[in-house]
Amino acid sequence: MTNITPPTGGFDPHSGGFDSQYGTTPFGTTPPQFGGGMPGRGQAKFGKIGTILAVVATIIGALQGLFVTMFVQAGAGATSTWFMMYSLVMIVIAAVVLMFGFMGMRQDTDRLYAGIAIGYGALSLLGYLLSFVFNAVFGLVY
Numbered sequence: 001m002t003n004i005t006p007p008t009g010g011f012d013p014h015s016g017g018f019d020s021q022y023g024t025t026p027f028g029t030t031p032p033q034f035g036g037g038m039p040g041r042g043q044a045k046f047g048k049i050g051t052i053l054a055v056v057a058t059i060i061g062a063l064q065g066l067f068v069t070m071f072v073q074a075g076a077g078a079t080s081t082w083f084m085m086y087s088l089v090m091i092v093i094a095a096v097v098l099m100f101g102f103m104g105m106r107q108d109t110d111r112l113y114a115g116i117a118i119g120y121g122a123l124s125l126l127g128y129l130l131s132f133v134f135n136a137v138f139g140l141v142y
Contacts, residue, residue: 043108043109043110044104044108044109044110044111044112044113044114045104045108046100046101046103046104046107046108046114047100047101047104047105047108047110047111047112047113047114047115047116047117048104048113049100049104049117050096050097050098050099050100050101050103050104050113050114050116050117050118050120050121051113051116051117051120053093053096053097053100053117054097054116054117054120054121056093057090057093057094057097057120057124058120060090060093061090064086067082067086068082068083068086087128087131087132090124090128091125091128091129093124094120094121094124094125094128095121095125096121097117097120097121097124098117098118098121098122098125099121100114100117100121101114101115101116101117101118101119101120101121102114102118104117105118
């Protein structure tokens with residue numbers, strides 16, 4: 001049987017790197033320091049504005065059929081004119097929501113609302129623009 005002695009200098013390789021004799025880790029390293037608290041709690045002004053505009057646009061979208069029917073029955077123009085105006089207003093709102101979402105991603109510390117605004121703005125903008133393209137193509141074909 002051989003006699004194995006632990007290394008000298010107070011460092012035990014099986015202790016996980018902690019030198020109990022000196023109270024520090026080997027080679028002068030220190031454990032990482034962590035700050036306390038949650039960073040940026042409540043700092044989402046641009047993202048919240050974009051999300052509120054997205055909710056308003058969703059409510060307008062849910063009621064647009066009712067509004068168009070009321071305006072047309074009141075003799076305020078043709079249905080196609082009202083749908084075109086509605087689509088243009090919604091494109092502008094979606095672009096503004098997307099802009100607030102991007103501003104929130106860059107400047108807000110809490111980015112949840114900015115992500116919601118970017119998602120709504122991008123999908124709405126893409127949907128309306130693609131519907132214009134498809135309507136133009138189908139208008140030429142049929």
